[in-house]
Amino acid sequence: MDQGLPDTFTVNTAVAMAIRAPSVHNSQPWRWAVGYRTLHLYADPSRQLTQTDPDRRDLLISCGAALHHARIGFAALGWEADVHHLPHPGEPDHLAAIEFHRREPTAGEIALAAAIPRRRTDRRRHSSWDVPRGYLEPIAEAVADEGVVLRMAEGTERYYLATAIEEACRRHNADPAYRLELAAWSGRRAAPDGVPSRNTPAPDDTPGTLPARPFADPGLTEAPGAAGEDDETVLLVLSTASDDLMSRLRAGEATSAALLTATAFGLASCPLTEPLELPDVRRTVEKEVCAGSFPQMVLRVGWAPANADPLPATGRRDLADVLTPLDTAPLPGGAGRRH
Incomplete structure (x- = not known):
């Protein structure tokens, strides 16, 4: 320069x-x-x-x-x-x-x-500790600074969002082309891109747990005792007033702001886009969770269990x-x- x-x-x-x-x-x-x-x-x-x-x-x-x-x-x-x-x-x-x-x-x-x-994408279960509202408010403010709205999905909104996640997971699992692409980008061992085996846990079949993408060759174990705890995951939805290229780019900036703020507080976090990748499922989230604004990102936020090892980069x-x-x-x- x-x-x-x-x-x-x-x-x-x-x-x-x-x-x-x-x-x-x-x-x-x-x-x-x-x-x-x-x-x-x-x-x-x-x-x-x-x-x-x-x-x-x-x-x-x-x-x-x-x-x-x-x-x-x-x-x-x-x-x-x-x-x-x-x-x-x-x-x-x-x-x-x-x-x-x-x-x-x-x-x-x-x-x-x-x-x-x-910061790591932590796909493991969260602990039973509540996330203080005093931590969620600065995350919402950081998102708002990027021109994006953050909503915490609770009650009926959480039910519809969880249903959308389950529906998207079910339909993707039945799509051979999607499964082939997912397998090609996951299960990596020493690659400079893709999802590493060491960072993905096996699917969690605990009742009430949200389904996740079935990444290839999962090699990450849950923390001892984590399955016996209630998972106090907070679901946050980032949405925009429009759905043009600018809105999507700014939603990415807001996603970074939210994740880094959560990390600074010591929270575990994981971006979720699967329920927004199928147009009709995304419209359900738009109607039932976002009050007509356009959902761009879902974030899982919570506390990692007390004895959970740090994730590798x-x-x-x-x-x-x-x-x-x-x-x-x-x-x-x-x-x-x-x-």
Whole structure:
């Protein structure tokens, strides 16, 4: 970058933090390009999961989460990221152009940056400890700061949401093409992407437990005694007023904000998109849970059992694979080059 703007070390450090963001099946569907005075985020359509995510909603949310991780990373390093979302309508894979200004980090930004390497997608059972409302309110505020609404599904809303999760799981399990794609992206041992075997537990058949995707070769054991506890999972739904590309990208940023805030509190969390991947099931969630707004993400949040071991980090692609100079590298989808 130009002199006076973030140097190479700063850019590399912040983008390395960005690519720790969660993504559907850990597909990491993003590319970053460094211009003369700006940093650019592109979707990588070659990593779209066509059976799971035919309309690219999960892909955009994943990229939005990486964008928010990048903003937090740069903020903690003393740079404010001025984001221009979807800067070129003719290039749908060009998701953001970022300019930078010097600014001292806040204590909150430092705390969120510190949460980035500690955040994990934890698919295990939660403990019987209640999540304090005093923790949920800051999560909702962080989501609202991204222009997204967070709703806690309780009572009837939780019933409809749980039913939607069960219906989506049942229909996906009956879809051979979906199951083949899921198997191809899971059960990994040492790959830099996909869902590792060591991070996925076997399906939990405890009565009342929400079903989960049947990832291949699950190798994660539940904490001793966890099955005997009531699972006090909190279900949070993130929704937007519209359902355009911008809304989905901002929902991804809000997802990152929620997950990092939860991690800073010590909570375990897990994004759920399966009930929103089937159009009619998603419409049910829209009507019965979100009061007509568009659901974009469901989050499981709770306390890990007291004796649960920390989860290992999932693989990430090398920085050189996702960060390239804008004026030399071919970009996904044949996107043009800009400085």
